Amino acid sequence: MLGYGVVSASAYLGGHLVYGKQVGVDHTATADKYPKDFVAVLPESELAENTMRRVEAGEVPVLLARKNGTVFAIAHTCSHLGGPLSEGELLDDGTVRCPWHGSVFSLRDGNVVNGPATEPQPKFEVRVRAGQIEVRLQQEADK
Numbered sequence: 001m002l003g004y005g006v007v008s009a010s011a012y013l014g015g016h017l018v019y020g021k022q023v024g025v026d027h028t029a030t031a032d033k034y035p036k037d038f039v040a041v042l043p044e045s046e047l048a049e050n051t052m053r054r055v056e057a058g059e060v061p062v063l064l065a066r067k068n069g070t071v072f073a074i075a076h077t078c079s080h081l082g083g084p085l086s087e088g089e090l091l092d093d094g095t096v097r098c099p100w101h102g103s104v105f106s107l108r109d110g111n112v113v114n115g116p117a118t119e120p121q122p123k124f125e126v127r128v129r130a131g132q133i134e135v136r137l138q139q140e141a142d143k
């Protein structure tokens with residue numbers, strides 16, 4: 001009976017942490033919704049140097065940032081616990097700090113520079129056509 005009780009309590013706790021608190025869940029795991037073809041997300045003139053903002057690419061939010069004249073795009077929802085990266089801090093070294101728990105991600109490739117996040121941010125290819133910033137999910141071969 002004691003063993004049964006321990007197993008039941010452990011199962012409840014594990015389910016609560018993963019499904020209730022979403023501990024250890026990659027909050028960017030919606031890759032099937034990310035655009036595979038370029039979609040226009042913002043007029044280029046509306047993204048000033050050293051700024052970032054949230055835009056919508058199809059059904060998913062994307063973080064756009066302009067640093068040293070280059071426009072970068074990574075997933076907007078932090079892979080740790082879903083923080084809004086556009087409300088974080090754009091750092092001088094080309095990284096962004098999440099406002100909720102301070103994870104730092106590279107804008108260049110979406111990799112984690114500092115935790116607590118362990119999963120990288122999905123990265124998007126960026127191009128400018130007819131004055132519009134366009135993004136699409138980075139293709140596997142380009143990573």
Ligand code: FES
Binds near residue numbers: 082083100102103115
């Ligand atoms: S939600 Fe971004 S670091 Fe926790």
